[in-house]
Amino acid sequence: MTPQEENLGELHVALMYLPTAEKLSVILLSAKNLRPIEGAKRNIEIFxxxxxxxxxxxxxxxxxxxxxxxxxxxxxxxxxxxVPVYQLDKVYFSFAIIGVDKVRKHLCM
Structure with missing residues (x-):
């Protein structure tokens, strides 16, 4: 299975643009069915x-x-x-879900 085909879970996001203020809002609602972190037992903080x-x-x-x-x-x-109106069609978002093992003190997702 290639990385593109691997199911990593879902990310639920909403976007809103206010043209008069040139503000782009991203509402990060939730993640669902994330893949368990290999070797992690507990004390994982997700962000x-x-x-x-x-x-x-x-x-x-x-x-x-x-x-x-x-x-x-x-x-x-x-x-x-x-985000100015003239840049709106040129920007995009990158999202990453990170798990931090609070016992081992390193990123593990």
Missing amino acids: AKITLMHDGRPLKKTKTSGKASDLSPVFNETFVFD
């Missing part, structure tokens, strides 16, 4: 990294607050980015 991208380069990075060990975490967090 999401969100990167606003333009021409393959990051413009702004942010992350959610951490959630306790859960393969279907609920985030319900909103992030607002300044």
